[in-house]
Amino acid sequence: MWWSLGLEIFLIGIIVFWAISYLVAKNTPYHVYLTVWVSWTCALALVALVPLDLNLVYTKRCISLYGNRTDIHLKMCDLRYWRSWSAIDPSLGDKQTLKVSEEALRTSWLVVYTVCQLNGWIILTFQQSYIETRHFSKMFKLHQAFLDNMGFYATCAVVGALLVVILVISGNDLEYVIYGLMACSNAVCLVIVAVLFGYGLAEYPRSLWQDCQTALKLRRVQISVTVHYETFKKAAEELAGKLGQVYQLRKAASSSLRAMGPKIMLTAAECPLDIASVLVMDPVRGPSIPETDDEYRLAFISQLQEIELDQTHNQKLTEVDRWLLALE
Structure with missing residues (x-):
C-alpha cells in the first residue's frame, strides 16, 4: 500500500x-x-x-x-x-x-x-x-x-x-x-x-x-505578435506619461510641494527606473534635462526601450546609439 x-x-x-x-x-x-x-x-x-x-x-x-x-x-x-x-x-x-x-x-x-x-x-x-x-x-x-x-x-x-x-x-x-x-x-x-x-x-x-500545423502556427504567431506589440506600445506610452508626472512632482517636492515631499519621494522610489537620472537625447544639443511634457515622454520611452533591449537581447546602448535613435 x-x-x-x-x-x-x-x-x-x-x-x-x-x-x-x-x-x-x-x-x-x-x-x-x-x-x-x-x-x-x-x-x-x-x-x-x-x-x-x-x-x-x-x-x-x-x-x-x-x-x-x-x-x-x-x-x-x-x-x-x-x-x-x-x-x-x-x-x-x-x-x-x-x-x-x-x-x-x-x-x-x-x-x-x-x-x-x-x-x-x-x-x-x-x-x-x-x-x-x-x-x-x-x-x-x-x-x-x-x-x-x-x-x-x-x-x-x-x-x-x-x-x-x-x-x-x-x-x-x-x-x-x-x-x-x-x-x-x-x-x-x-x-x-x-x-x-x-x-x-x-x-x-x-x-x-x-x-x-506549422503554417497555422506561424499565422497565429504573426497575428499575436502584432497585437502584443501594439499593446506594449500603448502601455509604454502610458507608463512614460505617468513617469513624467512623477518626475515633475519630484522636482516640485523641494519647492512648492515641500510639505508632501516625503510621500512624493516614496512614490518616486517605487518607480521601475531611476527617474532622476533620465535624460532626453536631442540630435543637435545632445543629452539634456527634459523640460516639457513631450521631452518627458520621449525621455522615458527611450529609457524603457533601453531596458527592453537589455532584458530581451542583452544589448547595452552607447551614447552614439542613443544619438542615432534620436535622429529617427
Missing part, C-alpha cells in the same frame, strides 16, 4: 509539473508556479486517495462479515495489497497491517485537506492581490495585499469562531469542525479539478493539433 501511495503522489507531481511547464507564460514568478503546482497536485491527490480508501473499507467489511473464521476471510478477502507494510516491519500481522494502512490514509487525507484549506482560502487569495497590486516595491505589494484581504480574513475568522461557539453550545465535539474543513477543502479541490480537466480535455488536444 505504501509504495502505491508514494508512487501515485510522485507521478501526479511529475504530470502536474509537465502540464504547468506547457501552459505557463514566460516570466511567470516562481511563487505563482509553486502555488499552482501545490494546488493541482493536492487536488489530484484527493482524487487518487478515493480508490485506496474504498478498497480499505471493502477489505475491512469483508473481514468483519466472516468474523473469526480466519481460513475463510483469508480466502475471500484479498490482503496482499495491504501486506506490503511487512516489507518495512515484518512483525506486522493482518490486523496491524490494516490499522497501519488506516492511519496512513487518515494522515494523507489530513495533509491534503489542510494544504487545500490553507492554499485555497488564504495563500491564493493573498497571492492574487499581491500580483494585481500596482506597486513596484515588494514591501508595498505585501502591505497592499494584506489590506485588500484583511476584511476577507476577518470575516472567515468571525464565521469560524461562531461555528465553534455553536458546536460548544449544542454539545457537539470538534469532529464536526473537521467535517466543515473537509467540506471547504472539497469545494476548492473539486473546482480546481473541474477547471483543470474541463479546460485540459477540450483545449489541450486542439492546441496540440494546432502546434503540429
Whole structure:
C-alpha cells in the first residue's frame, strides 16, 4: 500500500509539473508556479486517495462479515495489497497491517485537506492581490495585499469562531469542525479539478493539433505578435506619461510641494527606473534635462526601450546609439 501511495503522489507531481511547464507564460514568478503546482497536485491527490480508501473499507467489511473464521476471510478477502507494510516491519500481522494502512490514509487525507484549506482560502487569495497590486516595491505589494484581504480574513475568522461557539453550545465535539474543513477543502479541490480537466480535455488536444500545423502556427504567431506589440506600445506610452508626472512632482517636492515631499519621494522610489537620472537625447544639443511634457515622454520611452533591449537581447546602448535613435 505504501509504495502505491508514494508512487501515485510522485507521478501526479511529475504530470502536474509537465502540464504547468506547457501552459505557463514566460516570466511567470516562481511563487505563482509553486502555488499552482501545490494546488493541482493536492487536488489530484484527493482524487487518487478515493480508490485506496474504498478498497480499505471493502477489505475491512469483508473481514468483519466472516468474523473469526480466519481460513475463510483469508480466502475471500484479498490482503496482499495491504501486506506490503511487512516489507518495512515484518512483525506486522493482518490486523496491524490494516490499522497501519488506516492511519496512513487518515494522515494523507489530513495533509491534503489542510494544504487545500490553507492554499485555497488564504495563500491564493493573498497571492492574487499581491500580483494585481500596482506597486513596484515588494514591501508595498505585501502591505497592499494584506489590506485588500484583511476584511476577507476577518470575516472567515468571525464565521469560524461562531461555528465553534455553536458546536460548544449544542454539545457537539470538534469532529464536526473537521467535517466543515473537509467540506471547504472539497469545494476548492473539486473546482480546481473541474477547471483543470474541463479546460485540459477540450483545449489541450486542439492546441496540440494546432502546434503540429506549422503554417497555422506561424499565422497565429504573426497575428499575436502584432497585437502584443501594439499593446506594449500603448502601455509604454502610458507608463512614460505617468513617469513624467512623477518626475515633475519630484522636482516640485523641494519647492512648492515641500510639505508632501516625503510621500512624493516614496512614490518616486517605487518607480521601475531611476527617474532622476533620465535624460532626453536631442540630435543637435545632445543629452539634456527634459523640460516639457513631450521631452518627458520621449525621455522615458527611450529609457524603457533601453531596458527592453537589455532584458530581451542583452544589448547595452552607447551614447552614439542613443544619438542615432534620436535622429529617427
